Amino acid sequence: MRTPAEMIVGLVLCPCGLLLTLTGTLAPGWRQVSLVPDQPMDVVWEQGIWDICRERQSTHDRLCGQADELGYFEQVPVRVAQGLMPSSLVVTLVGLVVAALGVRCWQPEPRHLVAGVAGLVLLLSGLMSLVPSSWYTQELWALPAPPGSTLTVGYSLVLSYLGSCLEILGGLALAVSFHHCCKERRAPKLPPTPVTEAGPSSSRAYSNPWDVLEDEQDGHHWGRSPPCDSDL
DSSP: OOOOHHHHHHHHHHHHHHHHHHHHHHSSOSEEEESOTTSOTTEEEEEOSSOEEEEETTTTEEEEOOOOSSOGGGSHHHHHHHHHHHHHHHHHHHHHHHHHHHHOTTSSSOOHHHHHHHHHHHHHHHHHHHHHHHHHHHTTTTSOOOTTOEEEEOHHHHHHHHHHHHHHHHHHHHHTHHHHHHHHHHSOOOOOOOOOOOOTTTTOOOSSHHHHHHHHHHTSSTTTOOOOTTTO
8 A cells, every 4th residue: 555645744744843943943043143332243042042253254254162251141032942842852752753653654454543633743843943933033032132223033933833834734744644544534345256166077177978877876966956957
């Protein structure tokens, strides 16, 4: 049996979403702060959920591990992202393992119930990463920043959004397997058809009437049917 299309879509989208979410979680680029007063014009501050980096665009000098002087990491959206983003990665890995056991490309028949459960797990992981990304975007301009600076969305936040959407779509695709599971349960199970084997003398042909009489005398033909005119 071929692997259903929805399972293939789920197994393609969810690993891609996992890679994007992992990059967005680790990279310090959720918010960019530029045109900071009393700083050179080409200095850009990149803030993530774990680190703050300072980069000078003219020389491409980048220095991470900057001190959090404004209490950026103490804000609730950043704290929530620090908790939910790694949890989402762990749940995604668990969902992919369960999905591999349900799809079972090496077996003739997939396990639709297990694949559907994996879809729900992956859907949950996508929502877990989408919530902090959305909340951070809403509070982007309210988080502490130097007065008079310019705030823009960083690439890590965009990758987190894309990864969350891919995981949600992949989870929904795998959850369609519940439909196949319900169809299998509703389908009536027919009893196996008995196979009858022909006797050893059922295909015997007679060439003359004397063979029929000899067969009857030996007792080979009794219990089946009397000889027909065609046998004679």
